[in-house]
Amino acid sequence: MSRTSSLVLPLARWTLVMLAIALAGYWTWRQPWMQASAEAWRLARLPAPTALPVPVEGVRARHIADTWGGARSGGRKHQGVDIFAKRGTPVHSATHGVVIGVKDYGLGGKQVWVIGPGGERHYYAHLDDFAPGIARFDRVQPGTLLGHVGDTGNARGTPPHLHYGIYAMSGAYNPWPLLQAGDRTGSAVRPVRR
Numbered sequence: 001m002s003r004t005s006s007l008v009l010p011l012a013r014w015t016l017v018m019l020a021i022a023l024a025g026y027w028t029w030r031q032p033w034m035q036a037s038a039e040a041w042r043l044a045r046l047p048a049p050t051a052l053p054v055p056v057e058g059v060r061a062r063h064i065a066d067t068w069g070g071a072r073s074g075g076r077k078h079q080g081v082d083i084f085a086k087r088g089t090p091v092h093s094a095t096h097g098v099v100i101g102v103k104d105y106g107l108g109g110k111q112v113w114v115i116g117p118g119g120e121r122h123y124y125a126h127l128d129d130f131a132p133g134i135a136r137f138d139r140v141q142p143g144t145l146l147g148h149v150g151d152t153g154n155a156r157g158t159p160p161h162l163h164y165g166i167y168a169m170s171g172a173y174n175p176w177p178l179l180q181a182g183d184r185t186g187s188a189v190r191p192v193r194r
Contacts, residue, residue, distance in 0.1 A: 017037065018171055040115050043117050043119070044119035049117055054179055057085075057090040059084075062183055064083055065082075065093045066176040067082045080166075091146050093141065093143065095114065095122060098140070099138040099139075099146075101129060108154075109125060109126050113128065123164065125153060128150025130147045131146050145191065
């Protein structure tokens with residue numbers, strides 16, 4: 001075997017290996033979870049909102065009671081705001097974000113989690129049902145339909161409402177002032193077609 005032919009075989013193998021690595025990288029990058037991760041990273045670097053629209057269609061912030069910190073069963077404190085509305089009223093995302101959870105269990109019942117600006121997690125709970133096709137890793141914008149007002153989870157038998165919570169890196173904080181600020185600035189959730 002000549003010196004040239006002995007170099008060609010390893011070079012061809014090396015080329016095939018590099019091509020396989022490139023294709024695997026391209027395939028990985030095209031996966032929904034990878035695109036969602038990149039978007040979540042971008043959103044985490046943005047500032048957290050200082051005003052938000054009410055995520056329940058047709059409800060104004062001035063009609064929402066500040067239920068933050070209210071006593072709950074088992075010695076818990078309420079870590080969100082209850083937004084009462086007729087069963088089936090559309091619930092929309094209040095922010096740009098990435099859906100990180102669509103679940104049906106526990107205290108929240110049917111719930112959607114969205115990670116938004118500032119890396120904050122927005123929690124939409126007690127939904128009657130989910131928006132058709134809503135799934136983990138979906139990218140959403142303010143107004144994207146997430147579900148409809150209900151009474152699932154530990155809210156069974158109570159008047160239909162959305163439990164809306166916001167969780168920063170330091171934990172839950174009261175979303176009520178942000179909804180009030182959104183009402184003062186005239187921001188309203190505008191439904192978005194998917």
